[in-house]
Amino acid sequence: MPFGGGNKCGCCQKTVYFAEEVQCEGKSWHKTCFLCMVCKKNLDSTTVAVHVDEIYCKSCYGKKYGPKGYGFGGGAGTLSMDTGEGLGIKPEVQAPFRPTNNPNASKFAQKPGGSDVCPRCEKTVYAAEKIVGGGNSWHKGCFRCAKCGKGLESTTVADRDGEIFCKGCYAKNFGPKGFGFGQGAGALAHSQ
Numbered sequence: 001m002p003f004g005g006g007n008k009c010g011c012c013q014k015t016v017y018f019a020e021e022v023q024c025e026g027k028s029w030h031k032t033c034f035l036c037m038v039c040k041k042n043l044d045s046t047t048v049a050v051h052v053d054e055i056y057c058k059s060c061y062g063k064k065y066g067p068k069g070y071g072f073g074g075g076a077g078t079l080s081m082d083t084g085e086g087l088g089i090k091p092e093v094q095a096p097f098r099p100t101n102n103p104n105a106s107k108f109a110q111k112p113g114g115s116d117v118c119p120r121c122e123k124t125v126y127a128a129e130k131i132v133g134g135g136n137s138w139h140k141g142c143f144r145c146a147k148c149g150k151g152l153e154s155t156t157v158a159d160r161d162g163e164i165f166c167k168g169c170y171a172k173n174f175g176p177k178g179f180g181f182g183q184g185a186g187a188l189a190h191s192q
Contacts, residue, residue: 009033010053025050036060118142119162134159145169 006015010024011033022034024045034043038060041047049061056064116125116137125137133143134157143152147169158170165173 010055011035024048024055027053029055038064120144133157134162134164136162138164147173 006017006021007028008014009016009030010027011029014030016028016030020030020032022029022031024034034048034055035041036043036057037054038056041057043055043057047057049056049058051061051065116130117123118125118139119136120138120142123139125139129139131138131140131143133152133154143157143164144150145152145166146163147165150166150169152164152166156166158165158167160170160174
């Protein structure tokens with residue numbers, strides 16, 4: 001035991017006396033210092049998560065050190081849009097959406113050499129990242145509606161002239177016009 005009557009606090013480095021001591025991972029803490037390093041919530045033995053010499057609540061620990069992606073770190077059944085910037089995590093920057101300027105509406109727009117080229121970003125599409133739709137090979141991130149930018153799947157894609165659309169945008173732009181069309185079930189709209 002160090003001089004001064006007690007161990008040193010893992011947070012403030014001041015002496016921790018027995019009556020105010022919380023122990024975790026062989027270290028001592030003041031009860032008032034035993035807080036999450038990010039959100040400052042009070043911790044106890046059931047809510048603490050330790051990383052090296054730092055203590056976190058399980059939620060902040062999961063966001064900072066747990067698996068990345070939708071559904072992780074937010075609890076059962078939830079999806080979180082938190083990028084973790086408050087935890088010092090740099091979010092992935094997605095390239096801005098831009099419609100295809102694909103002059104080649106053929107079945108397989110290709111570079112010389114035979115590799116597939118994505119019509120949206122005009123970069124090579126390798127087999128591991130290839131999605132085929134609308135007669136072309138696309139990157140997963142580029143497989144989006146040309147009008148609204150919504151991500152597409154094989155069941156939600158509609159193509160026209162080498163471009164791909166979500167079914168909603170396709171119906172609005174290329175579907176039938178007039179009373180009862182393009183507004184959803186049971187709705188009547190007058191198109192001028």
